[in-house]
Every structure is written in structure tokens, then in C-alpha cells.
Amino acid sequence: MPPEPGRPTVLDRLLDVLLVLAIRSDFRRSPNAPRWHRAPAGPRLSAARQAMREDVGHPWSVPELAAISGLSRAAFARTFLAALGQPPCST
Known part of the structure; x- marks a missing residue:
């Protein structure tokens, strides 16, 4: 065949x-x-992760992601660092 x-x-x-x-x-x-795989389970970062998945072409900044997460920039950076083991890149 x-x-x-x-x-x-x-x-x-x-x-x-x-x-x-x-x-x-x-x-x-x-x-x-890997930490990057476990991190999305955390409630603080899930909203930011969802936003990034819905608009992958957007040049996301720390202030934007912090606002989406309902956190200050400093709190978002601390949460990100604790979850992923590295600070978020700021743009």
C-alpha cells in the first residue's frame, strides 16, 4: 500500500x-x-504566566507582570526569585 x-x-x-x-x-x-515547571502552580505567578501565554509577542515588563499578579514590583521580583531561582529580567 x-x-x-x-x-x-x-x-x-x-x-x-x-x-x-x-x-x-x-x-x-x-x-x-525544574523550578520553571513547578513555579506556575504558585497562585502569585499564575496570572502573569497566563497573560504571557496569551500574548507571547508582547514585550512584558516587570511592572506590567507585577500589576497583573496583584503585587508590587518588589514583591513580584521576590516571588519570582523564590519560585524560579533567578530574578525576572527587567525591561
């Missing part, structure tokens, strides 16, 4: 999806998951 049109592309994308799902599953079960 001849290969279907687009089959290699579909198989490539399917492999991508399966890989992402496997990594997510491993991170959920691992106490050693």
Missing part, C-alpha cells in the same frame, strides 16, 4: 506531542522537576 499524503508530517507532529506529554508526566511525578 503506498504511503498516504502528509504521512511523514503527521508522524513527526505525533512524535512531538508524545514527547511533550512524556516530559510533562515525568515532571509531575518528580520532586526534582
Whole structure:
């Protein structure tokens, strides 16, 4: 039977999806998951994370993300540092 049109592309994308799902599953079960993966679970950073996901092209600044999170810039920076182990980049 001849290969279907687009089959290699579909198989490539399917492999991508399966890989992402496997990594997510491993991170959920691992106490050693990277900090950037665990951080979104925190309520203080989830609103900022959601905003960034909805508008990835926007040049986000610390003041904007702090306002979205309902925090002062200093409190946002402290929360970010505690969650991710590095300060947010300021623009």
C-alpha cells in the first residue's frame, strides 16, 4: 500500500506531542522537576504566566507582570526569585 499524503508530517507532529506529554508526566511525578515547571502552580505567578501565554509577542515588563499578579514590583521580583531561582529580567 503506498504511503498516504502528509504521512511523514503527521508522524513527526505525533512524535512531538508524545514527547511533550512524556516530559510533562515525568515532571509531575518528580520532586526534582525544574523550578520553571513547578513555579506556575504558585497562585502569585499564575496570572502573569497566563497573560504571557496569551500574548507571547508582547514585550512584558516587570511592572506590567507585577500589576497583573496583584503585587508590587518588589514583591513580584521576590516571588519570582523564590519560585524560579533567578530574578525576572527587567525591561
